[in-house]
Amino acid sequence: MKNKEYIDYTYKHRKVVMLLAQKYFPNNKELLEQVELHDLDKLFTYLFYDKSVASKLHREQNAHHANGIEKSDLDYIEMVLDWESARYTKPDKPLNAYDTLYAYYPEMEDVILPVLQEMGIAEANMPMEEDILKATSEIQEPTTDELEKELTKGVKVYLKTRNK
Numbered sequence: 001m002k003n004k005e006y007i008d009y010t011y012k013h014r015k016v017v018m019l020l021a022q023k024y025f026p027n028n029k030e031l032l033e034q035v036e037l038h039d040l041d042k043l044f045t046y047l048f049y050d051k052s053v054a055s056k057l058h059r060e061q062n063a064h065h066a067n068g069i070e071k072s073d074l075d076y077i078e079m080v081l082d083w084e085s086a087r088y089t090k091p092d093k094p095l096n097a098y099d100t101l102y103a104y105y106p107e108m109e110d111v112i113l114p115v116l117q118e119m120g121i122a123e124a125n126m127p128m129e130e131d132i133l134k135a136t137s138e139i140q141e142p143t144t145d146e147l148e149k150e151l152t153k154g155v156k157v158y159l160k161t162r163n164k
Helices: 004-024 029-035 040-045 051-061 073-089 097-104 106-119 130-137 144-162
Strands: none
Touching: 004 029, 004 040, 004 073, 004 130, 004 144, 029 073, 040 051, 040 144, 073 097, 073 106, 073 130, 097 106
16 A cells, blocks of 8 residues: 555544544534544545655645635644644654744744643643553554545545535
8 A cells, every 4th residue: 555654644643633632622513523534635645645745735735734724713723733643643743732833833823822721731841641642552553444444434524514
């Protein structure tokens, strides 16, 4: 399978973003539905494109990235969840969401800082959450069947959100 290592990583990353969303926003049904689609396009594009092309397409076409796409409050929350999850799944990206904001996106402080404050993580160098760290360590490399289920579930969620 093309880009299997990136597909496996993205599978795990999606799970961690959802864990964080469920922990910090358990009653926000609209956000949880949106996060179901988080990085789903990457699972598909990795099947057909090299990583660099798939990543570029993803960053350009998703509102949870810093780009020219108009963003909703949910997109900013998803952005924070994405940044916060990176330190759990990417050893080369140890910054928490607060530190990521000020290292790379200080111009977004007015929209991101309130999200971080609501989550109670508006501090530099915060340690990783033990429950999220433990749950992350328990996520196994997906089987082909699990990937197929993830993709199928994602398509169903996508179609459901588009038919509202």
